[in-house]
Amino acid sequence: MADPLHTVAAPLREAFAAVTGLPAADIDPVVRNSDRADAQANGALALAKQLGRNPRELAEAVVATGLLADLCSNTEVAGPGFINLTFTPEFLSAQVAEAAASDRVGVRRAATPEIAVVDYSAPNVAKEMHVGHLRTTVIGDALVRMLEFVGHTVIRENHIGDWGTPFGMLIEHMVDLGGVDAELTIDLSDPSAFYKQARAKFDASDEFKDRARARVTLLQSRTDAPTMAIWQKLVDKSADYFDVVYGKLGVLLRRDDIVGESFYQPMMAAMLDRLDQAGLLAESEGAKVVWVPGFKNREGEPLPLIVQARTGGFNYATSDITCVLDRVERLHATLLVYCVGTPQSQHLQMVFKASEMLGVLVPPARAVHVNNGNVLGDDRKILKSRSGEPAMLLDLVDAAIERGRAIVAERSPELPADEKAELANTIGIGALKYAELSSDRIKDYVFDWSRMLALEGNTAPYLQYAHARICSIFRKAEVSRASVRGVTPTIGQSQERALTLQLLQFDAAVHDTLDKFSPHRLCTYLFDLAQAFTSFYEACPVLKDGYEATRESRLALCDLTARVLQQGLALLGIEAPERM
Ligand code: ARG
Numbered sequence: 001m002a003d004p005l006h007t008v009a010a011p012l013r014e015a016f017a018a019v020t021g022l023p024a025a026d027i028d029p030v031v032r033n034s035d036r037a038d039a040q041a042n043g044a045l046a047l048a049k050q051l052g053r054n055p056r057e058l059a060e061a062v063v064a065t066g067l068l069a070d071l072c073s074n075t076e077v078a079g080p081g082f083i084n085l086t087f088t089p090e091f092l093s094a095q096v097a098e099a100a101a102s103d104r105v106g107v108r109r110a111a112t113p114e115i116a117v118v119d120y121s122a123p124n125v126a127k128e129m130h131v132g133h134l135r136t137t138v139i140g141d142a143l144v145r146m147l148e149f150v151g152h153t154v155i156r157e158n159h160i161g162d163w164g165t166p167f168g169m170l171i172e173h174m175v176d177l178g179g180v181d182a183e184l185t186i187d188l189s190d191p192s193a194f195y196k197q198a199r200a201k202f203d204a205s206d207e208f209k210d211r212a213r214a215r216v217t218l219l220q221s222r223t224d225a226p227t228m229a230i231w232q233k234l235v236d237k238s239a240d241y242f243d244v245v246y247g248k249l250g251v252l253l254r255r256d257d258i259v260g261e262s263f264y265q266p267m268m269a270a271m272l273d274r275l276d277q278a279g280l281l282a283e284s285e286g287a288k289v290v291w292v293p294g295f296k297n298r299e300g301e302p303l304p305l306i307v308q309a310r311t312g313g314f315n316y317a318t319s320d321i322t323c324v325l326d327r328v329e330r331l332h333a334t335l336l337v338y339c340v341g342t343p344q345s346q347h348l349q350m351v352f353k354a355s356e357m358l359g360v361l362v363p364p365a366r367a368v369h370v371n372n373g374n375v376l377g378d379d380r381k382i383l384k385s386r387s388g389e390p391a392m393l394l395d396l397v398d399a400a401i402e403r404g405r406a407i408v409a410e411r412s413p414e415l416p417a418d419e420k421a422e423l424a425n426t427i428g429i430g431a432l433k434y435a436e437l438s439s440d441r442i443k444d445y446v447f448d449w450s451r452m453l454a455l456e457g458n459t460a461p462y463l464q465y466a467h468a469r470i471c472s473i474f475r476k477a478e479v480s481r482a483s484v485r486g487v488t489p490t491i492g493q494s495q496e497r498a499l500t501l502q503l504l505q506f507d508a509a510v511h512d513t514l515d516k517f518s519p520h521r522l523c524t525y526l527f528d529l530a531q532a533f534t535s536f537y538e539a540c541p542v543l544k545d546g547y548e549a550t551r552e553s554r555l556a557l558c559d560l561t562a563r564v565l566q567q568g569l570a571l572l573g574i575e576a577p578e579r580m
Contacts, residue, residue, distance in 0.1 A: 002095045002096070002098040002099035002102065002106035002504055002507065003095070003106065003108075003504055003505065003507040003508055004038065004039065004071070004087055004091065004092065004095050004501070004504055005031045005032075005033070005039050005504075005505070005508065006031075006108075006507070006508075007071070007091075007095065008031060008039065008041075008068070008071050008072070008085060008087070009029050009031050011067045011068055011070070011071065012029035012031065012041050012043065012062070012067075012068065012083075013025075013027045013029055014065075014067055015062040015063075015065040015067040015068065016029060016043060016044075016047060016058075016062055018065050018067070019058065019061040019062055019065065020047060020051060020058070022047075027043065027047065028043055028046070029041045029042075029043035030042040030043040030045075030046070031043075031085075033505075034084060034085075036078065036084050037074070037076070037084035037085055037086045038085055038086050038087045038497075038501060039084075039085045039087075040082050040083065040084055040085065041062075041082070041083040041085060042081075042082050042083075044056075044058040044059040044062065044081040044082075044083065045080060045081055045082075048081060054081075055080050055081030056077060056080065056081045058081060059077040059081040059082070059083050060077050062083060063075045063076075063077060063083060068085070070088075070091070071085075071087060071088060071091045072085050072086055072087055072088060072091075073086050073087070073088045073089075074086035089490070089491040089492070089497075092491045092497065092500050092501070092504070093488050093489055093490060093491055094488065095500075095504050096488070096489055096491075096500055096503060096504065096556075096557070096560060097487075097488040097489070099503065099504060099506075099560065100485055100556065100559070100560050100563075101485070101486075104149075105506060105560070105563050105564050105567050106503075106504065106506055106507050107149065107150065107506060107507045107510050107511075107567075108150070108507055108511070109150055109151035110150040110151050110152060113151045113152055113153065114152050114153070114333075114334045114335050114364075115152070115153045115155065115331060115332050115333045115334060115335070116147050116152045116153070116154050116155070116333060116334075116335040116336075116337060117154075117155045117157055117327045117331060117333040117335070117336050117337065118140055118143055118144050118147070118154060118155070118156055118157065118337045118339065119140075119157045119158075119159050119336070119337065119338045119339065119340070120136055120137060120139070120140020120141065120143075120144070120156070120157075120158070120253075120337075120339035121133060121136055121137040121140060121158050121242075121246075121251075121253055121339075122136060122158060122159045122160055122161070122340065123160055123161070123238075123242060124160065124161030124162075125160060125161060125162045125167075125170075125234055125235050125238040125260075126166070126170055126192070126194055126195040126198075126234055126238055127161075127191070127192050127195055127238075128190075128191035128192045128392050128393075128394075129191070129241075129242065129245050129392070129393040129394065130389075130390040130391060130392055130393055131375045131382065131383045131390055131391040131392075131393060131396065131447075132341055132374070132375070132382075132390065133393050134375060134393050134396060134432070134436060135339075135341070135372040135375065135436060135441070136339045136340060136341065136372065137246075137249065137251055137253070137339075137393075138249070138251070138432075138433050138436045138437060138573065139339050139370065139372060139436065139437065139441055139519060140156075140337075140339035140370075141251040141252055141253070141573045142433075142437055142519045142522075142571065142572045142573055143337060143339070143370065143514070143517060143519070144156055144252055145252070145570070145571050145572070145573060146510060146513060146514055146519075146522075146571050147335075147337075147514065149510070149571055150510065150511070150514065152335070155331055155333065156252060156253060156254075156257040157257060157259045157327075158242075158253055158257045158258045158259065158260075159259060159260060159261065159323070160235075160238075160239075160242075160258055160260040160261070161260065161261055162235050162238075162260035162261055162262045163260065163261040163262040163265060163319070164261065164315075164316075165216055165313075166195070166198075167215075167216060167219055167231060167234070168211075168212035168213055168214075168215040168216035168219070169198040169199065169201065169202040169208070169212040169215075170194070170195065170198050170234055171212075171215050171219065171227060171230045171231060171234070172198070172201075172208065172211045172212045172215050173194070173197060173198035173201060174230045174233070174234070175215075175230070176201075179226065179230065180226065180229045180230050180233055184233060184234070184237050185237075186237050186238065186240065186241045188241070188244065188394060191238075191241055191392075191394075215227065216313075219231060220265070220313065220314075222265070222266075235260070235262075239255060239258060243255065244394070245393055245394050245397065248394070248397045248398075248401070248429070249393075249397055249429060249433075250425075250429055250573060250575075251573060252573075261316075261319045263326075264318075264319045264322040264323050264326065265314070265319070267322050267325070267326065268314045268318050268319065268322050271318070271321060271322045271325055272288065272307060272308060272318070274325075274358060275290060275307065275321075275354075275358060278357070278358055278359070280354070280357055280358060281307070282304070284304045284306075285310070286310035287304075287306050287308060287309055287310050288306070288307055288308035289304035289305060289306050289307060290304065290305045290307060290350075290354045290357070291304055291305075292304075292305050292350045292353045292354050292357070293353075294353070295346065295349075295350055295353075303350075305317050305350045305351070305354055307321065316347065317347065317350070317351060317354075320347070320348070320351040321351055321354055321355055321358070324336065324351065324352070324355040324360060324361055324367065325355070325358075325360050328355075328360050328361060328365045329360070333365065334364045334365045334366070335365075335366065335368070336361075336365070336366065336367035336368070337367075337368050337370055337517065338367065338368065338369050338370060339370045339372070340369065340370075340371065341371065341372055341373075341374075342371040342372060342373055342442070344369075344371075345369060345371055348367075348369045349369070352367045352369075355367075368517060370441070370517045371441070371442060372441040372442065373441070373442055373443050373444040373445070374444045375391075375436075375444070375445060375447050376444050376445065376446045376447065377391075377446070377447060378446070380446070383447045391447075396432065397429070397432065399449075400428035400429055400431060400432040401424055401425055401428040401429065402428070403428050403431075403449060403453055404423070404424035404425060404426070404427035404428025404429070404431070404453075405420075405421075405424040405428070407424070407427055407428075407453065407461070408420050408423050408424045408427065411580070412579070412580065415579070423577055423579075423580065426464070426574075426575045426577050427453075427460070427461055427464065427577075427580070428453075429574075430460035430461070430464060430569070430574040430575060431452040431453045431459060431460045431461055432452065433460065433572065433573055433574055434452065434459060434460035434463075434523065434572065434574060435447070435448075435451070435452035435459070435460075437519040437520060437522075437523055437572050438458055438459075438519075438520050438523035438524070438527075439520060440518065440520050441518060441519070441520065458523065458524070458527040460569070460574055461580075462527070462530060463526055463527065463530050463565055463568075463569060463576075464569070464574075464575075464576055464577055464580055465580050466530040466533060466534070466561075466565060467562050467565045467566055467569070467576040467577070467578075468576075468577055468578060468579050468580035470533075470558050470559070470561060470562040470565075471562060471578040471579065472579065473542060473543065473555075473558055474555070474558070474559070476543065477542075477543050477551075477555065479555060481559050481562070484552055484555045484556045484558075484559050485556070485559060487552050487553060487555070487556040488553075488556075489553040489554070489556045489557050490550070490553045492550075493539060493540055494539075495532075495535050495536040495538075495539040495540055496536060496540055496554075496557065498532050498535065498536070499529075499532045499533060499535075499536040499557060499561065500557065502528060502529050502532040503529065503557070503560055503561060503564055505525065506525070506529075506564050506567075506568065509521065509522055509525035509526075509568075510522060510571065513525075519572060522568060522571065522572065523572070525568070526564075526565060526568045526569070529561065529564060529565065529568075530565065533558075533561045536557070540554055541554075542554045542555060542558060562576075
């Protein structure tokens with residue numbers, strides 16, 4: 001386990017057990033990062049309280065066991081009973097060598113592999129993908145990659161809006177245009193055009209409104225072949241458009257990952273029966289509802305979760321409870337991740353609670369709403385396009401690639417055309433995704449092209465450049481990266497030590513990011529790593545004449561840094577070019 005904070009926990013546990021008489025397995029030595037030393041063990045505080053002992057004395061006794069001597073060159077009790085730990089260079093060298101030897105660069109697998117469903121992106125049929133989908137798509141995709149990396153079985157689900165009342169007017173509009181064979185092309189510069197036409201008709205004509213309503217009933221009965229064929233065509237055309245966006249954005253979502261609202265339709269009646277049998281179904285103003293405790297409306301009255309409208313129709317909540325059921329009972333998922341904007345928080349919490357009351361969403365199964373705030377423009381309102389509508393995702397993606405091109409033209413004019421195009425993509429899309437991932441997802445952030453594309457600061461280009469620079473060190477030295485992988489580096493200078501400690505925390509950074517479902521934690525880690533590398537590279541000559549003795553060792557640290565940067569960016573869905 002190439003994480004010294006983790007490794008040192010074992011002898012600490014033994015030492016605490018020896019001085020307290022408690023079983024080692026029950027002890028948490030509480031090892032943390034520290035500014036004073038390489039790490040700090042704070043376990044004495046809680047244990048002393050539990051045993052009615054003096055925490056400082058307990059800490060001193062732990063140190064006196066001598067059990068830490070193999071790993072630490074210095075152990076010092078500070079404050080109320082913290083143990084400051086300074087690792088021996090040999091221990092750090094061995095841990096780096098261990099990380100370098102593993103193809104997971106030191107990242108542990110999850111203790112209990114699970115089946116995880118990640119619900120992300122989720123655009124609506126016949127509508128455009130806008131800036132809000134940048135967040136749900138990019139965050140979800142990064143979490144999918146990380147969950148897979150630590151060994152979970154991940155099922156991606158794109159819960160598209162492909163059912164419900166708007167389909168009445170959409171299908172009817174298609175009928176007016178000639179039915180299923182009528183031409184339907186999605187204009188990439190205005191993907192909602194068809195929807196807007198249908199809507200305009202709906203608003204203008206009562207006759208059309210009536211037809212649209214009748215069509216919804218027909219659709220929901222699933223008995224009319226022509227209706228189903230038109231519906232399918234609408235869904236397919238939209239899926240083609242989503243694929244264009246996903247392809248350019250470089251996310252993992254594929255056609256097969258689409259499991260839209262319609263999928264749950266045939267199972268909803270049975271789900272309502274189960275709610276009824278469980279005694280959870282109530283009537284409220286003609287609708288069938290579940291009273292979920294703890295939720296109130298603006299007037300402070302209990303808020304019902306409506307699962308069947310007065311008209312008999314099913315709605316968003318019906319589909320989402322059925323969806324929980326499907327994920328738990330058919331897919332056997334124990335971790336249900338929902339990457340959906342904050343405005344749907346109440347809806348999802350009510351759905352989760354209702355599913356819990358139904359006995360479906362019970363441990364070990366659990367659901368997490370990985371919510372996100374808004375992407376803002378300079379005016380601090382949701383980022384808009386020139387027309388005043390929310391910015392379209394495809395426009396942002398194209399603009400990012402265009403800006404990547406400008407950077408490449410300026411910095412790497414010597415590259416062949418195809419490499420230039422690829423690098424422009426890597427830089428532009430990388431910057432766009434990283435701007436998204438590096439800000440705390442629950443907060444709003446202001447969209448700023450020049451900041452996200454800057455070569456300085458916590459940006460993708462900065463990290464990509466750090467990676468490319470290391471690759472160029474090896475090119476210059478004419479040494480293959482693989483050839484230094486078996487080298488156990490010597491940790492001498494303080495910058496080497498700082499870089500080493502940072503490298504060894506990749507494992508903790510990945511697991512911590514997943515614990516909180518917060519990709520910005522991994523971003524912060526990678527940024528700190530790149531900075532530790534810069535300090536190292538300034539202070540510790542690698543290829544200079546006169547430094548032959550340390551060359552291999554330092555090249556080994558360079559190689560591991562590049563690998564962690566590359567792997568870390570890959571977990572975020574971002575590529576690390578070898579030249580830039
Ligand atoms: N299609 C929905 C929307 O655009 C998001 C769906 C999110 N997933 C879910 N299971 N409710 O608002």
